[in-house]
Amino acid sequence: MRLKPEDSAKVAAAIRAAEAGTDGEISAIVSPVSDSYADIVLQWSAIVALFPLALVAAWPSLLLKAVSPVIGWEAPSLRILLSLLTIACVILFAIARFVIGLPSVRMAITPRAIKERRVRARAIMLFRAGTEQRTLSKTGVLLYLSLAEHRAEIVADAAIHSKAPQEAWGEAMAALIEAMRDNRPGDGVAAAVERIGAVLATHFPYTGTDPNELPDRLIEL
Incomplete structure (x- = not known):
C-alpha cells in the first residue's frame, strides 16, 4: 500500500x-x-532452531536414524551426535531468520x-x-x-x-x-x-x- x-x-x-x-x-x-520487530524475528527463529532438540528429546532414536546415512554403520560417539545436532540447530536458525525476516512474514507472525x-x-x-x-x-x-x-x-x-x-x-x-x-x-x-x-x-x-x-x-x- x-x-x-x-x-x-x-x-x-x-x-x-x-x-x-x-x-x-x-x-x-x-x-x-x-x-523493525527484530526481537519478534529472533524469538521465532530461536523457537524453530530448538525444534531438533525437542524432537530428539522426545524420540532419541530419530537422531541415530538421521545420522546413519552420513556416518555409515559405525556407532557414532556422543560428541558426533551432539555436534551434528548443534549444526542442525544453527542451520535451522539461519533459515528461519531469513524467512521470518521477510516483511510480509514478519508482519503476519507478529x-x-x-x-x-x-x-x-x-x-x-x-x-x-x-x-x-x-x-x-x-x-x-x-x-x-x-x-x-x-x-x-x-x-x-x-x-x-x-x-x-x-x-x-x-x-x-x-x-x-x-x-x-x-x-x-x-x-x-x-x-x-x-x-x-x-x-x-x-x-x-x-x-x-x-x-x-x-x-x-x-x-x-
Whole structure:
C-alpha cells in the first residue's frame, strides 16, 4: 500500500480547510512501518532452531536414524551426535531468520497486540517530538498512520484531551479505516483530518489569535 503524489496534495488541502475553523493544529504523518520487530524475528527463529532438540528429546532414536546415512554403520560417539545436532540447530536458525525476516512474514507472525502497542508508542514519540513542543497553546493533534501494520492513532495535546476525550475521534478513525479497506490511504487520511477539524472547531473555534505553528502538509517518513 503506497501513497501517490496527489494524496499529499489532498491531505494538505484537508488540513488547511480543517484548520480554517479552529485554533487547533493538525499534523498528519504516514510511516511505512512503526518498528523493525527484530526481537519478534529472533524469538521465532530461536523457537524453530530448538525444534531438533525437542524432537530428539522426545524420540532419541530419530537422531541415530538421521545420522546413519552420513556416518555409515559405525556407532557414532556422543560428541558426533551432539555436534551434528548443534549444526542442525544453527542451520535451522539461519533459515528461519531469513524467512521470518521477510516483511510480509514478519508482519503476519507478529501478534496484533504487539503491533498495536508499538504503533501507539511510535505515534506518541512523534507527537512529543514534532507536535507537542511546537504549539504554545497546547492545541495540537497528530494523526498517525502506519501502513505495514494497517494501524492508525490519534494523539491530542493536553488542552484538547481535557475537552475531547479519545472517544471523540471515533468518526475520524472510522472514515480512515473505511478508505484503507478500499486501498485509498490518501482519501482516508483526508477524511479523518476533516472530522478531526470538526471536533476541534466545536471545542476550539477559530479566533484568529492563534498562529499557524505546524506545516499544513502530509509528512511521509
